Amino acid sequence: MGIIINLETNIKENWRKGIILGQEKSLLTSTFVPEFTLEVPKDKKNGNYAINVAMLLSKVEKKNPRELAVILVDLYKSVDTSDNIEKIEIAGPGFINMYLSDKYLSEIIKEALNEKNTYGHNDMLSAEKINLEFVSANPTGLLHMGNARGAAIGDTLANILKALGADVTKEFYINDAGNQIENFGKSLDVRFREALGETGIAFPENGYHGSDIMETVKGYIEKNGDSLLHVAEEVRLKELIKYSLSEKLDHIKTYLGKFGLEYDVWYRESTIHNSGAIQETMKTLEEKDLLYENEGAVWLRTTDLGEEKDEVMIRNNGHPTYFAADIAYHKNKYDRGFNKLINIWGADHHGHVARMKKAMEAIGYSAEGLEVILMQLVRLYKNGEVLRMSKRTGTYVTLEELLEEVGKDAARYFFVMRNPDSHLDFDMDLAKSESSDNPVFYIQYAYARISSILRQLDKDVKEYLDDEDLVLSLDIEKDLALKIGEFEKVLIDAGVRREPYRVASYALELATLFHQFYSICRVLNEEENIKKNRLKIIIATKYTLENVLGILGVSAPERM
Numbered sequence: 001m002g003i004i005i006n007l008e009t010n011i012k013e014n015w016r017k018g019i020i021l022g023q024e025k026s027l028l029t030s031t032f033v034p035e036f037t038l039e040v041p042k043d044k045k046n047g048n049y050a051i052n053v054a055m056l057l058s059k060v061e062k063k064n065p066r067e068l069a070v071i072l073v074d075l076y077k078s079v080d081t082s083d084n085i086e087k088i089e090i091a092g093p094g095f096i097n098m099y100l101s102d103k104y105l106s107e108i109i110k111e112a113l114n115e116k117n118t119y120g121h122n123d124m125l126s127a128e129k130i131n132l133e134f135v136s137a138n139p140t141g142l143l144h145m146g147n148a149r150g151a152a153i154g155d156t157l158a159n160i161l162k163a164l165g166a167d168v169t170k171e172f173y174i175n176d177a178g179n180q181i182e183n184f185g186k187s188l189d190v191r192f193r194e195a196l197g198e199t200g201i202a203f204p205e206n207g208y209h210g211s212d213i214m215e216t217v218k219g220y221i222e223k224n225g226d227s228l229l230h231v232a233e234e235v236r237l238k239e240l241i242k243y244s245l246s247e248k249l250d251h252i253k254t255y256l257g258k259f260g261l262e263y264d265v266w267y268r269e270s271t272i273h274n275s276g277a278i279q280e281t282m283k284t285l286e287e288k289d290l291l292y293e294n295e296g297a298v299w300l301r302t303t304d305l306g307e308e309k310d311e312v313m314i315r316n317n318g319h320p321t322y323f324a325a326d327i328a329y330h331k332n333k334y335d336r337g338f339n340k341l342i343n344i345w346g347a348d349h350h351g352h353v354a355r356m357k358k359a360m361e362a363i364g365y366s367a368e369g370l371e372v373i374l375m376q377l378v379r380l381y382k383n384g385e386v387l388r389m390s391k392r393t394g395t396y397v398t399l400e401e402l403l404e405e406v407g408k409d410a411a412r413y414f415f416v417m418r419n420p421d422s423h424l425d426f427d428m429d430l431a432k433s434e435s436s437d438n439p440v441f442y443i444q445y446a447y448a449r450i451s452s453i454l455r456q457l458d459k460d461v462k463e464y465l466d467d468e469d470l471v472l473s474l475d476i477e478k479d480l481a482l483k484i485g486e487f488e489k490v491l492i493d494a495g496v497r498r499e500p501y502r503v504a505s506y507a508l509e510l511a512t513l514f515h516q517f518y519s520i521c522r523v524l525n526e527e528e529n530i531k532k533n534r535l536k537i538i539i540a541t542k543y544t545l546e547n548v549l550g551i552l553g554v555s556a557p558e559r560m
Contacts, residue, residue, distance in 0.1 A: 001122050002488040003111045007084055007104070008038055008049075015053055018075035027071055030060040047089065047097030048482065054094040065094025072096065105478055106470040108485035112540035113465055117550075119543050120487035123165035125495065130166050131333045132158050134344035135256070136173040139248040140184045141210050143255055143399035145378040149424065150344045151399075152415035152553070153375065155261045156500040157342070159551040164495045169338070171265040172252075173329065176245055177273045178322060184208055185237040188244055192217040192236075196226050216244050255399050260408055260553040269325060277328040278320050282313065284363045300324075305358035323352075327359045334365045342498070344373045344420070373498055375420040382428045406431040409554045413440045416552060417504040436515075439508045443549070444557055446511035446518075450542045451558035453523055457535075464535045471533055476520050480513045480537060484544050491551075500552075507548045514541050 001009075015036065022028040034056035041050045054069035061068055069090045076088070086101040112119045134154030137147045158168045175181075187207035194201060195217050203209075220243050228236045249266075256263070272278060282298070285291050290301045296316030300323075303310050313324040333341050345352070353374070357367040380387040380397055387397060402411055410431035417439065418424050436442050454461060472478045487506065494502040523534045549556045 001124070002120065002485075003108055004485045004489055005122075005492075010082070010084075011049065011080075011098070012036075012038055014080045015051065015072075015076055017079045018072060019053070019057070021079060022071065022075045027075070028057070028061060030057075032057065032060045041097065044479070046091060046095075048100045049098040050091075051096045051098065052094075054090075054096060058094065066090055069094045069096055100482070102472045102478070103469060105472055105481040105485070108481050109470055109536050109540045110467070112484055112543050113536060116543050117547060120491050120547055121163045121165075122488060122492075124492065125161060126165035126167075128161070128166040128340050129338050130161060130168045130340045130342060131171055131336070131338040132161070132168055132342045132344075133171045133173055133333075136175065137252065138175050138180060139245050139252065140180060140208055140213075141248070142212055143252060144396040145380060145399075145402070145426070146346055146375070148259070148399045148402060148411065149378050149415040149420075150346075150375055151256060151259055151261050152412045153373070153420055153500055154344050156412070156416050156503065156552055157344075157373075157495075157498060159553070160491055160495045160500060160503060163491055163547075163551060166495075169264045170262075171267055172263045174249065174266060174268045174270075177269040177325070178319075179206075181241060181245075184213075184244070185241040188213055188217060188240040189233070189237055192220070192228065192240060195221060196229060213244065216247055219247070220244075255403065258403055258408065259399065260412060267329075269329070272325050272328050272332065273320070277332055278324055281328040281331055281363060282324070285313075288362060290362055300359070302355055302358065305355070305362055307355050307358065311355065323355075323359075326352075326356065327363065330356065330360060330370065331363060331365060334360075334369070338369075339366075340369055340371070342371045342373065344375055347374045347376050347421075350374055371498065373420050376423045378415070378424045378426055380426050380428060384429075387428070402428075409444070410438070410440045412553045413443075413504060416500050419499060419501050439504075440554065441560075442515070443507050443511040443545070444554070445560055446514045447542065447545045447549070447556045448558060448560040449518055450514070450538050450545070453535075453538060454542075455558075456524055461535070461539065464532045465539070466532075470536055471529070474521065476513070476517045477534070477537060480517050480541065483510050483513050484540055487544055487548070503548060503551055507545070507552065510541065510544060510548065514538070514545075 016033055019028065019033050023031060034053060036051055036053040036056055039050045039052075041047060054065045054072055057063075057072070058065040058068050073088050073090065073096060083101055084104040086099045088099070089097045091097050115121075132154060134150045135143075135147050137143055143151075154170065158170050161168045183204055183206045186204040187209075190201050190203050190207070191214050195214070217240070220240065228239055231239075282291065285300060290304060291313065292299055292301065297312050298314035299310045300313050301310055311323055312321050314320055330341060349372075353372045356372075357370055360370055361367040380402075406414075406428055414426050414431055415424065430438055431440070432438075434441050457464075470481075472481060487510075490502055490506040494500055517537070521534055523531060523538065526534065546556050
């Protein structure tokens with residue numbers, strides 16, 4: 001664990017030791033040791049930490065909290081032998097405010113300088129083997145805004161979990177089986193025949209109307225001609241589906257790659273169907289007396305699992321439902337050795353979450369091990385108006401179009417900067433602007449400013465990075481050091497709570513403090529000792545920004 005985590009652990013332990021010492025010395029009358037909180041005050045005038053222990057003990061000790069706080073502070077000072085705390089003050093009805101020492105803030109900078117690109121990382125999740133599945137867009141069309149938001153959130157969360165020591169596998173589930181693929185094939189068949197001159201062909205009721213599949217069949221004809229007109233329909237459908245799925249997947253992989261995302265596993269739904277996994281799952285459910293037949297279909301007694309209605313597993317035509325395949329797929333994940341399954345789904349899948357968890361439990365796997373992050377919709381704005389139409393698809397704006405318009409860095413940051421369960425308004429004009437109002441520009445500009453300072457050094461930067469303590473004389477220097485020290489806590493909160501937006505917010509806070517530092521503090525034209533101190537601070541900031549931007553999947557430009 002890093003320096004801040006260790007400090008807070010030690011502070012809490014020293015307060016407990018102080019209370020126990022007070023009980024042993026009869027300065028306290030009870031044997032009660034309360035569970036207290038160590039808070040970071042919103043107003044820095046109230047210290048770096050505030051503790052409510054005196055107020056929690058006042059009732060059992062039958063003392064005024066302020067009077068009790070005096071005793072507790074003396075006890076704390078008698079057990080804390082470090083020089084991390086500069087002063088302790090009693091405030092209000094009995095709050096105890098603690099102020100960190102400059103020496104301790106100096107240690108934060110030293111740690112960042114020593115750990116460089118691993119600063120803020122730790123191994124608290126090293127026991128976790130996590131399967132993180134996200135995007136998993138149907139390979140029947142182009143990637144849209146919802147897919148893009150899921151991609152940014154999923155990849156950033158994977159980076160956070162890896163920084164906390166977890167073994168993470170990023171997985172894309174390719175829906176290449178079932179009714180949707182049959183309808184996709186029939187749609188391709190109609191467009192193929194129309195492209196070769198046939199007219200009056202009925203389009204399938206649940207077909208795919210996107211203009212992109214017209215481009216697909218034209219591409220097939222250019223490469224292969226019209227030979228498929230002269231084969232059986234079943235053969236033609238199979239060939240068109242095979243060609244189109246390959247093309248669509250290549251497109252998905254290409255644009256996710258341009259978005260900065262590489263998957264570890266591309267898992268096909270057809271593998272589940274062809275491997276016997278669904279039949280094996282059905283057998284397990286049958287042995288638990290959770291299946292029954294009705295009107296030629298096989299049903300799962302989800303009402304026995306607490307759901308409002310039973311669910312079809314095998315249709316009366318003998319084909320398994322998506323739910324049946326999904327249970328088998330998640331069982332397969334557990335069988336591959338993962339102890340945590342995290343899925344990122346659209347909010348419209350909320351009704352599927354509880355029944356999937358209960359199904360996992362029914363077949364003997366952990367319901368708690370399956371986590372689902374639900375993601376709300378994105379509204380895209382341009383020129384102050386909601387942008388609904390795509391030039392390419394005529395219905396939705398694609399990831400390809402967004403990348404062309406605003407670029408990878410802005411897109412990734414904007415998709416992550418809000419909690420997944422909140423709607424996101426994506427302002428394309430703001431994302432492209434080169435101003436302090438654009439958080440991506442503002443963060444990257446902080447990094448570029450640091451790089452510019454370092455390029456102007458008259459000697460190698462290593463000559464300034466000795467192990468001497470820093471002298472932090474200005475509040476902005478102390479504030480920046482403390483913000484650097486918070487990085488590990490931010491990573492832990494973001495990883496444990498599955499909330500990547502915390503890292504995006506932190507990046508902006510750190511950049512904001514650096515820009516304030518830059519406007520107040522000269523670096524190169526100062527006395528040598530001040531110059532050395534401030535160089536250490538900005539290089540520590542540089543490492544921290546690199547780490548944060550790397551986790552967000554945003555570039556760190558040295559020039560802007």
